[in-house]
Amino acid sequence: MGEKLGVGIIGCGNISAAYLRLAPTFKALDVRKVADVNHAAAESRAAEFGVAAVSTEDLLAADDIDVVVNLTIPEVHFAVTKSILEAGKHAYGEKPLVLTMEQGEDIRKISEAKGLRVGSAPDTFLGGTHQLARHLIDEGKVGKIVAGTAHVMSHGMEHWHPNPDFFFQPGAGPVLDVGPYYVTNLIQLIGPVKRVVALASSATPTRTILTPGPRQNEQIPVDTPTNVHALLEFHSGATITLSASWDVWAHRHPNMDLYGIEGSIFVPDPNFFGGPLQIAGRDGVIHEAEGWDHPFGVPNQEHKQGMMANYRTAGLADMAQAMVEGRPHRCSLELALHAVEVMTGILKSGEIGSFVEMTTTCDRPAALGPEEARALLA
Numbered sequence: 094m095g096e097k098l099g100v101g102i103i104g105c106g107n108i109s110a111a112y113l114r115l116a117p118t119f120k121a122l123d124v125r126k127v128a129d130v131n132h133a134a135a136e137s138r139a140a141e142f143g144v145a146a147v148s149t150e151d152l153l154a155a156d157d158i159d160v161v162v163n164l165t166i167p168e169v170h171f172a173v174t175k176s177i178l179e180a181g182k183h184a185y186g187e188k189p190l191v192l193t194m195e196q197g198e199d200i201r202k203i204s205e206a207k208g209l210r211v212g213s214a215p216d217t218f219l220g221g222t223h224q225l226a227r228h229l230i231d232e233g234k235v236g237k238i239v240a241g242t243a244h245v246m247s248h249g250m251e252h253w254h255p256n257p258d259f260f261f262q263p264g265a266g267p268v269l270d271v272g273p274y275y276v277t278n279l280i281q282l283i284g285p286v287k288r289v290v291a292l293a294s295s296a297t298p299t300r301t302i303l304t305p306g307p308r309q310n311e312q313i314p315v316d317t318p319t320n321v322h323a324l325l326e327f328h329s330g331a332t333i334t335l336s337a338s339w340d341v342w343a344h345r346h347p348n349m350d351l352y353g354i355e356g357s358i359f360v361p362d363p364n365f366f367g368g369p370l371q372i373a374g375r376d377g378v379i380h381e382a383e384g385w386d387h388p389f390g391v392p393n394q395e396h397k398q399g400m401m402a403n404y405r406t407a408g409l410a411d412m413a414q415a416m417v418e419g420r421p422h423r424c425s426l427e428l429a430l431h432a433v434e435v436m437t438g439i440l441k442s443g444e445i446g447s448f449v450e451m452t453t454t455c456d457r458p459a460a461l462g463p464e465e466a467r468a469l470l471a
Contacts, residue, residue, distance in 0.1 A: 096120075096121065096417055097120070097121055097122070097123045098121055098122060098123065098159040098160055098413045098416065098417075099123055099125050099155075099157045099158045099159045099160075100116065100122055100123060100124045100125065100158070100159070100160055100161075100162060100409070100413075101124075101125065101126040101127070101128070101152045101153075101155065101158040101160075101161045101162070101182075102124060102126070102127045102128070102138075102161070102162045102164055103127075103128050103129070103149055103152065103161060103162070103163055103164065103165060103173055103177075104129060104162075104163065104164030104165040104166075104173075104187075105127055105128075105129040105131075105134040105135045105137070105138040105164070106129075106134070106164065106166075108164050108187060109127065109138055109164050110138070110141070111403070111405045111406070112124070112162060112164065112405065112406050112409070113127075113138060113141070113142040113144070114142070115403070115404065115405055115406045116406050116409075116410075117471065118404070118406070118410075118470060118471060119406060119407070119409075119410035119413075119414075119469050119470060119471055120410075120414075120469065120470060120471040121410055121413035121414045121417060121469070122406065122409065122410055122413055124142070124144055125144055125145060125155075125157055125158060126144060126145045126146075126147050126151075126152050126155060126158060127139055127144055127145070127146055127147075127152075128146070128147055128148060128149040128151070128152040129149075130149070132146065132148070135147070149176075153176065153177065153180035153182065154180065158182060159182065159183060159413075159416075160182060160183040160184070160185055160210075160409070160412070160413060160416075161177040161180075161182045161183070161184055161185070162185050162186070162187075162409060163177065163184060163185070163186035163187065164186075164187050165187075166259050167189060167192060167259065167264040167265055167269065167270075168192070168259070168262070168263075168264050170186055170187070170189065170190065170191055170192070171191045171192065171193075171196040171199070171200070173186075174186050174190070174191070174200055174211070175199065175200065175203065178200070178203045178204055178207060178209050178211070179203065181207065181209070182209070183209050183210040183211070183212075183412075183416070184200075184204075184209070184210075184211050184212070185211070185212040185213065185214075185408070185409045185412055185424075186211075186212075186213050186214065187213075187214050188213060188214045188215050188273035188274075188277075188429075189213075189264075189269050189273055189429075189432070189433050189436065190211075190213040190426070190429040190430065190433060191430075191433060192263070192264045192269070192433075192437070193433075193437065194430070194433065194434055194437065194452075194453075197429075197430040197433055197434075198430075200426070201426060201430070204426065210412060210415075210416060210422065210426075211425075211426040211429075212408060212409065212412040212422055212424045212425065212426070212429075213408075213424055213426070213428075213429035214273070214405075214408055214424065215273050215274045215277050215363075215364075215408070215424075216404075216405065216406070216407045216408025216409070216411075216423075216424050217274055217278070217363055217364060217365060217366050217405075218274075218277055218278045218281045218363065218458075219366070219389055219404070219407045219408060219411070219423065219424075219461050219466070220365065220366025220367055220387075220389045220390060220402060220404065220407075221366065221367055221385075221387030221388070221389045221390020221391070221402065221463075221466075222360070222361055222366070222367045222368050222369075222370050222387075222390050222402075223278055223281070223282075223360065223363065223366070224387060224389070224390075224460060224461050224462065224466075225370055225382060225384065225385060225387065225390070226282060226351075226358055226360050226370055226382075227281060227282055227460050228385075228460065228462070229358060229372060229382060230282055230283075230351070230353070230358065231460065233355070234355070234356065234358075234372065234374075235351070235352075235353030235354075235355050235356035235357060235358050235372065235373075235374075236353035236354035236355030236356065237329070237330075237331075237353055237354050238282070238283050238329065238331045238351050238352065238353050239330065239331055239332070239352060239353065239354060240331060240332050240333065240351075240352045241279075241331065241332075241333045241334070241349065241350050241351040241352055242333065242334045242335075242336075242346070242347075242349070242350050243275045243279065243333060243334070243335045243336070243348065243349045243350075244335075244336045244344070244346035244347065244348060244349075245267060245271045245272065245274075245275055245336070245337050245338075245348070245364075246267075246336060246337070246338040246339075246341040246344050246346065247338075247339060247341060248339060248340070248341060248342050249261075249300060249319065249339035249340075250339075251300045251301060251302050251303055251304070251313070252303050252304065253304055254304060255302075255304045255306045255308060256308065257300070257302060257304075257313065258313050260339075261300060261313060261314065261315045261316060261317060261319070262314075262316050262317060263316060263317050264317075265317060266317035266318055266319055266321075266337075266339070266440075267319060267320075267321065267337035267338055267339050268318070268321050268337050268436050268439055268440055269317075269436055269437075269440075271337065271364065272335075272337050272436050272439075273432055273436065274362075274363040274364045275335065275337075275348075275349065275363050276335075276432045276435050276436055277363070277428065277429075277432050278349070278360070278363035279325070279327075279333060279349075280428065280431065280432060280435075280455070280457065281428075281457055281458055282351065282360075283327050283329055283331050283333075283351075284327055284328055284329045284457055285327065285328050285431055285451070285453075285454040285455055285457075286325050286326070286327055286328070286431070286435045286451050287326045287327060287328045287450070287451060288326050288438075288448050288449060288450045288451060289323055289324065289325050289326070289435060289438045289439050289442055289448070289449050289451075290323065290324050290442050290447065290448045290449070291321055291322060291323035291324070291439045291440070291442040291443045292321070292322050292323075292443060293318035293320065293321045293322075293439075293440065293442075293443025293444070294318060294319075294320045294321075294443075295315050295317075295318055295319045295320060295340070296319060296320060296340040297315060298314065298315055299312045299313060299314055299315060300312070300313050300315055301313075317440075318440065318443055319338065319339040319340050320338040320339070320340040321335075321336070321337045321338065321439060321440070321443060322334070322335075322336050322337075322338075323335045323336075323337075323439045323442070323443075325435065328454070335439070347359060348360060348361055348362045348363065349361075349363065355374065355375060356372060356373050356374040356375060357372070357373045357379075358370070358371070358372045358373075358382070359371040359372070359373075359379070365401050365402060365403070366389050366390065366401075366402040366403060366404050366407075367389075367390040367391070367392060367401060367402030368401075368402075369381065370382040370384075385463055386463055387462070387463045387466060388404075388463065388466050388467055388470060389402060389404045389407060389461075389466050390402050407466075407469065408422075408423065408424035409424075410469045411423050411424065411461070411469060412424060414468070414469055421459070423458035423459055423461060424458070425455070425458065427453075427455040427456070428455050428458055430453055430455075431451070431453045431454060431455040434451055434452065434453050435451065438451060
């Protein structure tokens with residue numbers, strides 16, 4: 094294995110474009126092949142980005158591929174990641190890594206037996222703003238975190254996605270689809286979760302596709318909770334309220350507030366790498382946090398909100414570089430599995446109406462300061 098790892102991608106949907114576009118930004122990555130169950134989709138992406146389109150079987154057998162990125166839909170994440178490991182390749186997947194802890198433990202056993210790495214998105218917590226929040230918390234600027242709130246609420250994907258069915262099926266919903274960004278960021282800022290409790294519901298049994306196209310006005314079933322309100326107790330003693338809903342037309346809740354014994358810190362949307370970070374001390378005066386020159390906080394992509402920082406594949410790049418350097422990677426299997434247990438625990442609590450104790454834990458991933466981030470770049 095050389096200094097630059099050969100990367101293959103399975104799954105050529107919307108998210109694959111982000112990986113293919115941003116991978117050349119990082120020095121340890123060389124995307125060489127793509128595959129999809131719909132070979133025409135693979136050929137389209139290959140032509141767009143100058144890589145080879147092959148079958149999944151050929152990609153997994155390729156000698157020039159070291160790590161395979163799993164960008165398939167959540168319900169097949171486990172099966173595809175398992176096949177990657179069984180082919181002797183390192184695996185990195187989109188969130189959530191798996192949908193059950195049983196699947197996660199199977200992945201762990203295979204990876205350990207074969208000596209292979211497994212990594213998982215989200216990697217947005219590596220963004221400049223979230224790492225600045227981590228730095229300020231670690232420096233004690235707001236004291237020990239004792240409480241907080243996190244809100245991810247909207248009215249669902251049927252307003253913009255032409256085929257939103259899977260968002261409303263088990264394995265998705267707001268907790269497993271968007272929740273990983275919030276839960277993972279909370280773990281990297283505060284540490285592992287001890288137990289959770291939640292209330293869960295769905296406003297309607299069906300949704301109407303509103304996106305213009307051949308399926309506009311089609312009714313689709315809702316088979317997973319779309320409105321979840323949870324309490325998370327961390328091993329550190331912090332207690333966090335998490336609201337995840339696709340039944341909300343408008344609200345005034347901030348993305349993430351964390352309250353310490355010396356002050357408060359106000360974290361922007363963990364779905365993105367950057368954004369404004371604010372802080373307040375005991376005087377209660379809220380002001381912009383003093384920034385730093387972090388490369389993963391620089392706006393580099395136009396969004397409907399304006400220019401945003403998007404460095405997706407940073408987690409993959411860190412894993413690749415960690416393999417070269419022989420160190421742990423930040424978007425680790427342990428972190429991903431703990432986040433999955435937190436999220437599935439929230440959904441289980443919503444079903445049974447009582448606390449769910451976590452059986453896993455993890456270390457907080459190593460902080461990624463400006464210099465460490467620059468070391469990942471080409």
